Amino acid sequence: MRTHSNSRTPMALKGMLVALATICVPAVAGAVVTDVQGGPIQSIKILRNPDAASTSxxxxxxxxxxxxNLKIKQDNTLVTVRFSAESQCSGGTPGNWCSVRIVAERNGVEEELRPNSGSDFAFDSVESGGDGFWTSASVDRSIVLAKGKYKIKVQWATTSGSTTFRLDDSSLTIETAISTE
Structure with a gap:
C-alpha cells in the first residue's frame, strides 16, 4: 500500500494548534514569569520530621x-527549597485555605522565596461541610542569595482563626547551585 504525505499538513495543523491555544488560554494581567538557572548541585540538605503539629x-x-541554618559560601548561589507534608485544613467556612511560605532570614530580616505569593498560596483548603481530608501537599520555591549565614524557614498560616491547619510527616529539601544568570 502506498501512502501519500503532504508536507503542508503538519504546518497547517501546528498553526491551528497555536491559534487554539491563543484563543483558549486567557492572558493573566500583570503576571510576570521569572527565570533563573544554575550549574551543578553543590549541596543537598534534608530535614525529615515525623511529628504532627497544628495552628489556627x-x-x-x-x-x-x-x-x-544554611551557610552560603559564594555570592549568586541559587537555593531551591521543597517542602512536602501530610496536610489537613479543616474548620470554618468551606473555601478557607491554609498557606505555606518559605523565607530566608539573614540578620533578622526575612525574604520570601520566589514566587513570593504570601498568603495567596493555598497549600490546602477546607472542604465542604468544614471537613478537612488528609492530603499530601508540597511547595517548591527558589532564590538567589549572597554569601553569608541564613536560616531557611517554612512558615504557615490560615485565612481564618476558625480554621485548623495540621501538618504531619514533613520533609524539607534544600539544594544549592551557583546561579548562571
Missing amino acids: STTFQDVPGGTT
Missing part, C-alpha cells in the same frame, strides 16, 4: 521542625 494562626509562624 492567621499570621505566618514558623512550622515546628521546619527551620534550618
